[in-house]
Amino acid sequence: MSSKVxxxxxILQLLEINTPGIEASAxxxxxxxxxxxxxxxxxxxxxxxxxxxxxxxxxxxxxxxLQKGELVKILIExxxxxxxxxxxxxxxxxxxxxxxxxxxxxxxxxxxQTAQKIASLLAD
Numbered sequence: 001m002s003s004k005v006x007x008x009x010x011i012l013q014l015l016e017i018n019t020p021g022i023e024a025s026a027x028x029x030x031x032x033x034x035x036x037x038x039x040x041x042x043x044x045x046x047x048x049x050x051x052x053x054x055x056x057x058x059x060x061x062x063x064x065x066l067q068k069g070e071l072v073k074i075l076i077e078x079x080x081x082x083x084x085x086x087x088x089x090x091x092x093x094x095x096x097x098x099x100x101x102x103x104x105x106x107x108x109x110x111x112x113q114t115a116q117k118i119a120s121l122l123a124d
Contacts, residue, residue: 004121004122004124005035005036007121008027008035008036008118008121009036009038011114011117011118011121012025012026012027012036012038012114013038015096015110015111015114016038018110019106019107019110020102020103020106021098021099021101021102021103021106021107022096022097022098022102022107022110023040023081023096023097023098023099024038024039024040024043024096024097025037025038025039025094025095025096025097026038026039026045026048026049026052026094026095026096027088027092027093027094027095027118028048028049028052028053028092028093028095029049029053029091029092029093030053030056030091030092030093031053032049032050032052032053032054033046033049034046034048034049035092037049039097040097048095052085052093052095053093055074055076055085056071056074056085056087056093059071059074071087072086073085073086073108073111074086075104077100079100080100081097081098081099081100081102082096082097082098082099082100082102082104083095083096083097083098084096084098084107084108084111086111086112086115087115087119088114088115088116088118088119088122089115089118089119089120089122089123090119090123091122092118092119092122094111094114094115094118096111
């Protein structure tokens with residue numbers, strides 16, 4: 001495992017430990033491949049990565065067509081919780097699974113900070 005992958009894995013662990021409501025997280029390439037994943041057992045990392053990249057691509061295209069600027073985040077709400085995605089620099093996506101009872105403001109803030117750390121690591 002490369003040094004960057006280990007560092008990203010540690011960043012995700014800290015995100016999950018320090019942010020109430022976050023159940024799982026992953027960093028995914030824009031091509032839809034998992035870089036680092038901390039998804040629950042039974043969740044296929046490759047499928048999550050491919051779906052994340054596809055949703056992000058559609059979101060970006062919709063924003064462009066509707067002239068709403070650059071994508072900041074995507075929030076998908078289900079009856080059992082949230083899937084939240086945000087870009088992490090030019091080459092990656094940070095995705096988290098969160099409980100329905102979560103404080104979304106806190107999660108958005110910590111995701112932004114985490115995405116910046118990941119972007120810096122991947123830019124080197």
